[in-house]
Amino acid sequence: MEKPVIIFGAKGIAHPALEIFNSNKVIVYGFLEEEASLHGTEINVVPVLGHPEDDGFLKLIGKKCEAFVAVDDNKYRQFLVKLLNERRKVQPINAIHDRAYISTDASIGHGNFINAQVTVGAGSTVGSHCIFHTGAIIDHTCQVEDFVQVGAGSIVNAGVTLKEGAFVGSGVTIVAGLTIGKNARIGAGSVVISDVKDNETVFGNPAVPIKK
Structure with missing residues (x-):
């Protein structure tokens, strides 16, 4: 550049x-x-x-x-x-740390923040303006839409879809194949074993919706 x-x-x-x-x-x-x-x-x-x-x-x-x-x-x-x-x-x-790993078979858009030790696996698609904090793992064949944020050390397993604006706190585990809805929020340290609806906030192990 x-x-x-x-x-x-x-x-x-x-x-x-x-x-x-x-x-x-x-x-x-x-x-x-x-x-x-x-x-x-x-x-x-x-x-x-x-x-x-x-x-x-x-x-x-x-x-x-x-x-x-x-x-x-x-x-x-x-x-x-x-x-x-x-x-x-x-x-x-994009701001991509030189110690991040982006698969040669992954695609990413514009304006993303990808910090050190982040992994984006083969066949994954990352949109634009996302934030991946230190050590976040986006496994293979994930679909990450625009304006998604994934906290430090979180593991997004294979085939997960993170819809636009989803927020994943630090230390979260999302099991393979799930869909996290638009503007959904997942509290730090949660283990997500089922889909999360649009605008829903979940927390815990296993993660359950938080009543407003």
């Missing part, structure tokens, strides 16, 4: 995203962050330049810089992706 990167967001996964780009010898030009109190600060000598919607910085995207969205919150992440798509006509790039 010849162009430097501007990272959108300066909290949450922004610091590990910087480390990922450093591991791949990609220059990070700076961070853009909505929280004004962080403007003018630095993360590992890389400056927080200003607000993500500042046209002075946005105009650099696509011409002189690439963009990566390092925001954990799905709604704001979607907002920033739409902003880049519509105002700059660009897709955010």
Whole structure:
């Protein structure tokens, strides 16, 4: 990658995203962050330049810089992706740690955060703007839709489908062949042995729905 990167967001996964780009010898030009109190600060000598919607910085995207969205919150992440798509006509790039393993027979979209020791197995399809934390395993022939987040050390076994916006906490095990519904949430440490419905929150071993 010849162009430097501007990272959108300066909290949450922004610091590990910087480390990922450093591991791949990609220059990070700076961070853009909505929280004004962080403007003018630095993360590992890389400056927080200003607000993500500042046209002075946005105009650099696509011409002189690439963009990566390092925001954990799905709604704001979607907002920033739409902003880049519509105002700059660009897709955010992937941040893939050099110690992650992506099968040569897997496919991934745009704007994904894939940290160290993550595995994406053969025949799996990953959409765009997903977040895979350290050591997450996406086994073979899984289908992962857009804006999915999988916590550190979680195991998504073969043939699982994670629908758009699904959230899988840290240390979760999902048995093979299940479907986790759109915007479903799985609590940390859970063992999931049956399908999870759209917008449902489950927790436990075995995981059961949490009553609202």
